[in-house]
Amino acid sequence: MPSRTVAIASSVGLHARPAAMFVQAATATGLPVTIAKENGSPVDARSILMVMALGAKNGEVVTLTAEGDGADAALETLVALLSRDLDAE
């Protein structure tokens, strides 16, 4: 299954507005996307509740996975999103 790792660039971590933006983008891919912290279990990246509960902080590395047509391209988009300081935008 395609997967990518990325460090959270948002200064407040994956929280509040940045989390909402990420969940929206994950939902928009139309694929089952998961997100996991290092040594943690993956959770549904399309759930704002679960992504919030994950509590990924600034600088923490997360692993994204996706399955289906265009999974690689979808992951690239999401990695690019998490590499930006969404909170500053």
Add this chain to the structure above:
Amino acid sequence: MPTDGESRTFHGIGVSAGTAVGPLVVVTPAPKPAADEAPTTDAAAASAVVRGVLNDVASGLEGRAATASEHARPILEAGAMMARDPGLAMGIDTQLQAGKGLTNAVSSAVEEYCAMFESLGGYMAERVTDLRDVRDRAVARLLGQPEPGVPTLTVPSILAAHDLAPAETATLSTETCLGIVTAAGGPTSHTAILASQLGIPAVVQAVGILSVPAGTIVAIDGGVGEITVDPSEEEQELLQERKRRRAAALAGGTGHGATKDGYPVALLANIGTAADARKAAAQPVEGVGLFRTEFLFLDRDTMPTVEEQTQTYTEVFQAFGDRRVVVRTLDAGADKPLKFADLGPEENPALGRRGIRLGMIRTDVLDVQLQALAAAYQATGADVRVMAPMIATEGEAIWFAERVRALGLPKVGIMIEVPAAAIRSKGILYHVDFASLGTNDLQQYTMAADRMQGELADLLNPWEPALLDVVALACEGGAAMGKPIGVCGESAGDPGMALVLAGLGVSSLSMAPGKVAAVRTALSLHTLAECQQMAAAARVATTPKAAKAAVLAQADEVLLDLM
């Protein structure tokens, strides 16, 4: 309480003047999860049922969002997003697999997330409200009941509820909501404040109103606090007559507030945002008596910068030109915690580190705000007056005044909300230029009665003679020092109380802009000497009811039409 044999009339506390007749629409209370629910044996089948219901809840909210106002749409959309959240459905599945019944599984899963998010504050704390709303809707559907909350009003109606939460009032419009009646709540409740802002007649504490069947035609009088069920034609005609008389009394007069013999009482607006400021500035008011700056901070994770605050304050000052703007510095803590200046939970937040007490600990937050106010003052040259909330001692007043004056701000004052400040107002006013009485908090602290407790409404009646005595004490100190004292609590917007306050020596009244016209008319009908007599009569009364009656007995009969 029903007062006649046929229980056709109900009495409560009138909190927003005006009259209305229309069918009653009852706001359904949120259902509780079933106590005697059968445990789940087929988790897969139960999961399909719950998912179907969550989908219905989401569709319902999305449907309402499509036609909702710009203000209400994001609230409804956020709810729909929660109902469609896969994490919520998975959380419920876990509960179902553990054997919980349908409604209890929904409730437990939601509470698990709420517990996790509530401590985080800010963005996630708001989501907790959305989550619980989704829970209530889903539980109601699972129980085969109508969804709770305000139903879609198809014809102009009068709304009846136990009490209304902020989210429930978000979708109200003055076109379809003719009036509001609640069984609970008090004069400073959310319902009361919202209704008077929108100019919708409202009565709170109308015990028994929920026993009236939905669809019944009722007439409400938000001034005297009366609800008539199935009003006769004569009764409706009487109400219409009152409405006409009220309109006639309010017509004419947009000038400065003054008594009949010319004693000036400035009529000012309470505002919280730059948008409020633009709206209020278009009204015939003499300025702002209370700019509640914490509205700029409440939903923020980090403190707004000097630049951002300067811009907002400049907009507000510009809107009012050369009219005065009294700014209250950040009043956080207690019921308005700030994410970026939270000192942790307290046993007794209303008696804790709030207002200036928080400002003295987080001087960084206060100083940034004062710098921004100074910059906006420099840029506009406006009539800016800065005051601190919750001052209790001379020491606090001195500390605050030095800080404000050091930045070149022209006028500094204090709020009198703590009885100690009222008792020693003379000493405190020696150090500052003015004071403003926050009568809501002053009453809560004088009576030791929580403002948010509807059940204590009897102790929180603004006509309470003990409160009038405390106000009088504060005014004596002001008179001795030759410093002006204003009022910016709910009392200021009551036309009868305004006469009493003028009689006690208050020189400005700040209120929701919609209330200014009635207060202006009331003042113009009475001399200062008459106001002083009314104030004396109210103070010797033994109960709030007797105090009000004593004032009305001496007042011009037109006053009754204004209330």
